Amino acid sequence: MTLLLYYWSFDLVSAGLLLTLSLLYGSISGWRWQSGWRLYVAGLFLLTLVQFSPLHRLGMNCSMSAHMISHMLLLLVIAPLLVLGLPRQRVGRAGILMNRMSAFFQCAPWLGWLIGLGTMWFWHIPAVYAASVAHAGAGIVPICTLAGPSTDWRVNLVHLAHPISLMLGGICFVWPVLGPQPERRIFPLTGVLYLFTACVGCSLLGMLITFAPAGSFHAYAVDQSYYAMLSMLPAGWQLDPSVDQQMAGLLMWVPGCLVYLTGALWLFMTWLTSELEVDKVAPVHLR
Amino acid sequence: MEQKTLIKLVVGSEAIFFLALLMAFVYFTYVPVLNPRVASSLDLNRTSLFTVMLLSSSVTFWRAEVSFRRGRTKQLRLWLLCTVVLGVVFLVGQGSEYSSLLSRQLTVSKGTFTTSFFTLTGFHGLHVLIGIVVLSIVLYLTFLGDLDDPDSALLPSVGIYWHFVDVVWAVVFVIVYVLPHFLTGHTP
């Protein structure tokens, strides 16, 4: 475990992404901390962990379940945190853009659903999945790289598109439910249905990965860096490829689904316990 | 409103039914490796033609709905008739495909591929048939002149069902015909 903890990586594009997101917050909020900033910062922090921590290396080089954890964090945790943390009072051009986005998803919430689920499914087509992880010949990755694990720029491009598209897909997905303009969110009960159907789609994919024949997703090049990474793992972790694939599928199926369900429940409970406007409007007539 | 909600619920429920049949098909033909017989025994080109027919029936139905909202009964009848005819053509196509399969001894009991294939496409065909019957009734009603209230929810409700049947076919077509064809085409 201790050895594994040294394996931090760093790449300039992820750093750029983090910087962009921070600047975006600043420009929308008019350079003030507004309520909910903690959520936004938490999202950024998690994003940093996903991109730079040993989890990233593990997912890139040997473990599909580590890859899946970062995938789910991006889609299901970081994206909602960022959206929830958006400032309440928005200024500037970016603020107007946000409002336009809310208006758009108010008209077509199903599009958000489709984008979110589509991104998720797309990255798990075996061929696409294989393209997004490290390849043979990548060698030992230097401490600081421009973009990704390879010397081939196309591979690096796919590698970069993966987290960014997942995060954007997640943001589009949660926008109709948690968007920054509460009056433009969808009706909470519809929201429950929205999240539940998404959970079905997510479970289905998890199920496919879990029960797919061992090896369908094993795209890691079994070379020096693969074994080097494996040898870093603590003694008790048997990272058998078939178990690894099953675990990845199950991570998506069970905990992944739980995130959706928790969201659905939270949505429902806050709606049910919030103040009812009708009460204030309609007076009670007593005789 | 009520009719539309009802039909949406029923369609949602039906979607899960088809999902189960589809998963069975995927399980039997794609696992552990794609069954090479799928692509060789199914005629992609001819089915594509009939698929286009069925999908265009969604378009004609959409035109029928537009003419209905505008109160143009004659156009409505015409578009509805087109929809029914396209649906019937699709069924005929499916029937001829079945008979060619059966003539090559590819019966339901031949193996897991044929079992799941006939069940999946057969149930879709059944839904098309039901749709055609319903559409014919609607068509008959337009000739009786019972369908001149533009607020009636009848046509939109039938439409939800008909579009659903088409969407199911689009998914089935991709998974049963197109994907195996390309996957076996690429692997030597």
Added chain:
Amino acid sequence: MITDVEIPEPLAPLPGATVNTNQGLLQWISSVDHKQIGIMYLLMTLFYLLVGGLLALLMRVQLMVPTNTFLAPDSYNQLFTMHGTTMIFFVLTPAILGLAVYMVPLQIGANEMAFPRLNAFSFWISFFGGFLLYFSFLAGGAPDAGWFSYAPLNQTQYSASPGIDYYCIGLLLSGIGTVGTAANLVVTIITLRTPSMHYRYLPVFVWMVLIDAFLILAAFPSLNAALVMLLVDRQLDGHFFNTDAGGSALLWQHLFWLFGHPEVYIVVLPPFGVLSEVFQVYSRKPIFGYPFVVGSGIAISLLAFGVWVHHMFATGMGNTVNSFFAVSSMLIGIPTGVKVFNWLGTMYGGSIRFTTGMLFATAFLVEFTIGGLSGISFAIVPIDWQLTDTYYVVAHLHYVFLGGSLFGLFAGFFYWVPKISGRLYSETLGKWFFWLFVIGFNLTFFVQHILGIIGMPRRVYTYPNLAGYSSLNLISSLGAFLMGVSMLLFLYLLYDTLKRGKRAGDNPWDGYTFEWLASSPPQLKNFTLLPPVYSFRPLHDLNHPKIGDYQKPDEEKYGTKDVD
């Protein structure tokens, strides 16, 4: 008096309501009135409850002594299959639908279901589905592969009699009916509420029915698909589940339990709703923590689809799969526990009236907790491996289905029978029935936990004379007969109520919801005028304006704040 509002339903005659009411049986058959259909559902339930109970008694006679020869092995197989199938598909499911169809329009202030004809169609197709299932006895042998008909036992080479074909068709028909009613209930609840009945003011029972209907819509198609595939296998010689020809036995199990686990919640959520009504009315308090009762219902229904794999721990899917589903199965215990505490909180500090309905509700808390705890023990994989297919499972599922669902339904029956029949039942008879039934139930099934732990397998027609087996089985059989006797008493109680019961007023329990505003029994047109709704106890507000909920802030109304 709160100002009245005209209720929104069209006053044009309802379809079918023009049939002359003097036409006796014909009027029932042709009826599309939700109340008559609800009653017919309940009568169907009662009929199949007696039939299914009789099958169980025959099995208990066979198991009373070791190496008994009262029943042949194959008839025993048919009996337990038919018992399970009947009780789940033709007793519990129609019972909840019957109560829902009767009570939901009344509770939301509507005059009819949204689709009265669909309602009648759904009932009759379920009804004939049951007949078709039972026709198999005459057609050459009932289904004999257990209520979940595991593959490949359900294939023709293992079960040559046409029983399983009848099982498929019967369940398909009743499944279609169930889906129809569920869709109908959803539309009714969404569109026909009296205008001021906001979702937040829905009675808990209506909430649970709404959630339940969605569960049905999502769970039954997977059963229907499985049944269709099985029918293809058996009739067209297909190979879905035929393991000899490349089919998959696990596919059946996945599809069946994808339905089967939610089905457990399908038959238990509406009883949860019933209990919430019963507890609050007989405790003279609003339900404690309304948002949590409803929210945990939603949590249960959402989680229900993520835990079915725990029925398949013994199929060898590997430790990874098993451990994930062990955890998720334990999670589903949490919302159920929340509900139990809500009900205890409702009783706490209330002025409780222990009528028969309340007794059943209180007994439910005990029995269902036992069933829940034995259920949690199955989530621990090694224990599951040890106890799978033993009598421990039988005990567990009966504590859940009887101690959970049926007790809830009995509570609802005694609570609503004055409304449905217009007459009060005899409280003495009711209490006799309650005690006989509860004692019989616990005698029968509690010892089966022990039988399972010491290793008696379920679904075997007899057992050797091992230590403990004979005496425990004898106790279990005696308990079953006690339950049989109590059911006879129940029939008498029903007769006594209808013949000699005192007239119940419109509102004998001082109830909280709109069904108690209609006359007892309600007329064809339920309501003409309804008061506006300001809380989830609208009738209580109307009858007790001084202490009504409508003037309280939300947190007190919902019991989310301490109200002393």
